[in-house]
Amino acid sequence: MRWQGGRRSSNVEDRRGQGIGRPLVVGGSAASLVVALLVLLLGGDPSVVTSRSGPVGPRDVGMGGSGQTADPRQDELRDFVSVILADTEDTWPALLGPEGVRYVDPRLVLFTGAVQSACGTQQSAVGPFYCPPDQRVYLDLDFFDELERRFGAPGDFARAYVVAHEVGHHVQNLLGISDQVMAARRRGSEAEANALSVLQELQADCFAGIWAHHAQQERRLLEPGDVEEGLAAASAIGDDTLQRRAQGYVVPESFTHGSSAQRVEWFRRGLEQGTLEACDTFGAASRPRR
Numbered sequence: 208m209r210w211q212g213g214r215r216s217s218n219v220e221d222r223r224g225q226g227i228g229r230p231l232v233v234g235g236s237a238a239s240l241v242v243a244l245l246v247l248l249l250g251g252d253p254s255v256v257t258s259r260s261g262p263v264g265p266r267d268v269g270m271g272g273s274g275q276t277a278d279p280r281q282d283e284l285r286d287f288v289s290v291i292l293a294d295t296e297d298t299w300p301a302l303l304g305p306e307g308v309r310y311v312d313p314r315l316v317l318f319t320g321a322v323q324s325a326c327g328t329q330q331s332a333v334g335p336f337y338c339p340p341d342q343r344v345y346l347d348l349d350f351f352d353e354l355e356r357r358f359g360a361p362g363d364f365a366r367a368y369v370v371a372h373e374v375g376h377h378v379q380n381l382l383g384i385s386d387q388v389m390a391a392r393r394r395g396s397e398a399e400a401n402a403l404s405v406l407q408e409l410q411a412d413c414f415a416g417i418w419a420h421h422a423q424q425e426r427r428l429l430e431p432g433d434v435e436e437g438l439a440a441a442s443a444i445g446d447d448t449l450q451r452r453a454q455g456y457v458v459p460e461s462f463t464h465g466s467s468a469q470r471v472e473w474f475r476r477g478l479e480q481g482t483l484e485a486c487d488t489f490g491a492a493s494r495p496r497r
Contacts, residue, residue: 208363209428215286216293220316223281223348284348284366285317286368291367292344294428295374298421302483303381313377314343337367337376339385344373358443362436364429368415368474369440375414379407401463405446406488407466409473412441413486415478424481434478441470 241380285455292315300310316322321330325340331347338345354369354379355361377434388407392400419437445467447457464470476485 208367208430210287210290210294210367210431211364213290213296213428214274214293215289216296216312216315218292218296218314219285219289220314220343221285222316222318222322224319231301258456259306266469281348284351287363287366288315288317288370289347292374294422294426295371295418297426299315299378300376300417302417302421303378306382306483308381311381313337313374314341316343316345318345318347319349320347335373337373337380339376339380342377342380344370344377345490346370354440356445358440360436360440360443362433362439364419364433364436365440367419368437371415371418372411375411376407377416379411384410398460401461402492404463405465405469406492409469410486410488412465412470413473413488416474416479417481417483417486419478420481437474437478438471441474442467445470 273448292313296312301309316324319331321328322345324338324343324345326336326338329345330337331349335344335346335350337343350369351366354365376385379388384407388403392403395403414476415437419429419434444464446462447459447466449455450461459466465473473486473488479485
């Protein structure tokens with residue numbers, strides 16, 4: 208990706224190394240953290256598998272000091288996500304304006320280990336997540352190493368897809384989709400709630416594709432091979448792929464994010480068409496198959 212000369216966002220909070228202010232109690236063994244990672248990887252609702260007593264407001268610590276560490280790789284990744292966030296800020300206002308929605312920039316919080324959010328206290332094991340009440344994306348940069356080593360999805364564009372997916376959840380929040388899905392999930396059965404979660408996640412994948420479409424059309428951000436990196440990342444974190452890796456078999460009714468094929472399909476659809484209309488996963492699910 209051609210990102211090095213890009214604008215840095217001013218909406219990054221660097222909380223790395225600051226701790227969370229109180230101990231985090233996690234039930235179960237290390238295996239439970241793996242389960243949380245597999246279920247919540249790139250998800251928008253960490254509360255699905257983590258318990259909390261109520262919303263906990265995050266500390267507003269701004270940029271957390273200099274934002275520099277002793278690890279040049281971490282500092283490069285910090286710059287990278289700041290550029291990608293800035294590019295989403297340059298993309299979405301023009302797309303939401305015709306819908307009568309004013310785009311409000313989300314904040315991106317970098318943390319290590321665990322973090323407090325309005326969605327509760329979360330560990331890095333849940334993966335990157337978006338919290339609707341405080342309109343923040345939370346990311347431990349070590350996740351990118353996991354994405355490459357454990358899931359075989361290396362490259363700048365694979366990492367950009369992660370950020371763009373979480374920003375996609377922010378777009379859903381601004382459009383009122385997140386509230387509608389949450390209300391419907393509370394009314395339905397577990398199977399119905401899972402199905403709605405899948406549709407929400409697939410739409411966030413599609414929204415990530417919309418961003419990539421406009422980043423390329425308007426700013427020529429992509430290089431040869433980038434699209435393949437993004438598609439590989441979408442495929443690597445499909446529910447079927449993760450379940451097969453973790454337990455050796457697949458349970459479709461327990462899917463919360465969609466299969467690898469679905470995630471690739473919807474990311475590609477947003478990438479190729481670049482419109483909100485192309486990302487109506489909910490409408491597509493209600494239409495009969497031919």
